[in-house]
Amino acid sequence: MLDNAARRGEIALIAHLRSGDGPATERFVREHAGWMLALAQRYVRDASHAEDCVQEAFLQAFRSIGAFEGRSALKSWLHRIVVNTALMKLRSRRLALEQPAEDILAHVDRQRCCMPACWAEVATPHEILERKEARDLVIAKLMELPDSYRIVLLLRDIEGMSTEATARALAMTEGAVKVRLHRARAAFKMLVAPVVKRYV
Amino acid sequence: MIACAELEDLTANYLEGSVPRPKRRELEMHMSECGGCREFLAGYRRTVWVARQALEMSSDPEQAPERLVQAILGSLRR
Numbered sequence: 001m002l003d004n005a006a007r008r009g010e011i012a013l014i015a016h017l018r019s020g021d022g023p024a025t026e027r028f029v030r031e032h033a034g035w036m037l038a039l040a041q042r043y044v045r046d047a048s049h050a051e052d053c054v055q056e057a058f059l060q061a062f063r064s065i066g067a068f069e070g071r072s073a074l075k076s077w078l079h080r081i082v083v084n085t086a087l088m089k090l091r092s093r094r095l096a097l098e099q100p101a102e103d104i105l106a107h108v109d110r111q112r113c114c115m116p117a118c119w120a121e122v123a124t125p126h127e128i129l130e131r132k133e134a135r136d137l138v139i140a141k142l143m144e145l146p147d148s149y150r151i152v153l154l155l156r157d158i159e160g161m162s163t164e165a166t167a168r169a170l171a172m173t174e175g176a177v178k179v180r181l182h183r184a185r186a187a188f189k190m191l192v193a194p195v196v197k198r199y200v
Numbered sequence: 201m202i203a204c205a206e207l208e209d210l211t212a213n214y215l216e217g218s219v220p221r222p223k224r225r226e227l228e229m230h231m232s233e234c235g236g237c238r239e240f241l242a243g244y245r246r247t248v249w250v251a252r253q254a255l256e257m258s259s260d261p262e263q264a265p266e267r268l269v270q271a272i273l274g275s276l277r278r
Contacts, residue, residue: 029272033264042255051268058272125246129253138254157248158255163216182212189247196250 010074017065029058032075036082042154043086045143050086057085083159087169090151128196141191149184156181202226207237211244 016024033054040053060081068077128134142150155166156177163181167174202223207230213219214227231238263269 025276026269026273029269029276030263033269033272034262037264037268051265051271054264054268055272055275059275062276125250126253129250129257132258135254135258138250139258142251142254153251158252178212178216182209185212185244185247186208188251189243192247192250193243 011070014065014068014070014074017062025062032078033058036078039079039082040086042143043083043151044089045147049089053082053085053089057082060085083155087151090147091171125196134195137195138192141195142188144191145184145188149180149187152177152180153184153188157185202230204230204234204237207231207234208240211241214241215245 013024013028017028036054036057037050040050040057041047044050044053057078061078068074129138142153145153151170152166155161155169156163161169163174163177166172166181167177170177172180207227210219210223210227214224219227231241
């Protein structure tokens with residue numbers, strides 16, 4: 001949530017961007033391109049595809065900034081544009097989203113509810129995640145998930161999208177989203193458990 | 201009485217609150233007797249939290265590569 005001063009600053013910035021102010025545009029691009037690139041990369045993985053997403057997202061943002069009503073913060077608005085752009089990119093690589101990830105699943109299925117119990121031993125996962133190395137490892141494990149799992153997990157658990165919205169975004173049924181989300185969480189749990197165990 | 205495998209299949213719906221009440225009661229009864237499933241559910245919950253937290257706590261890179269910034273500015277000028 002933006003405070004009043006930040007809100008006024010954003011309104012002024014939006015006015016500059018709408019008027020085509022070159023220096024303001026450059027500052028805006030430099031300020032946001034870094035996190036937008038990191039966000040796009042979580043979805044499309046490939047660095048050059050992520051750069052394409054960011055470029056496309058900026059083009060879309062500037063095309064529609066005249067219609068931006070300011071109901072959300074500018075950064076949240078940009079965030080949604082990047083996610084949508086990345087999903088469009090993924091849809092153009094439809095096969096990646098449908099990849100069934102049999103190798104991970106087979107392992108998860110064998111484990112059933114007898115998965116390593118090390119998570120229950122972690123008293124304060126927050127303390128673990130305060131270590132950058134641990135965070136980087138957790139994120140690396142997330143990135144190891146096949147696209148078909150990672151995207152559902154990102155949309156539902158990270159972006160907080162509803163099952164219905166996720167199903168719409170991925171052109172899947174809600175039932176299929178639920179099944180895939182559960183399998184994605186189980187696969188991620190299996191991947192990340194050894195990482196966390198290093199710190200307990 | 202439900203089996204461990206069924207509990208695992210229903211975990212996501214259970215956490216979402218979309219398991220019908222009679223089945224929910226069965227699940228809870230199973231968990232009260234099965235330490236493995238209690239641990240599974242706790243770990244499952246924590247896994248979701250860890251994924252979110254790791255991404256939220258990670259600082260974004262301060263700047264995109266200059267090449268990308270220039271490409272964006274170039275495409276905006278066109």
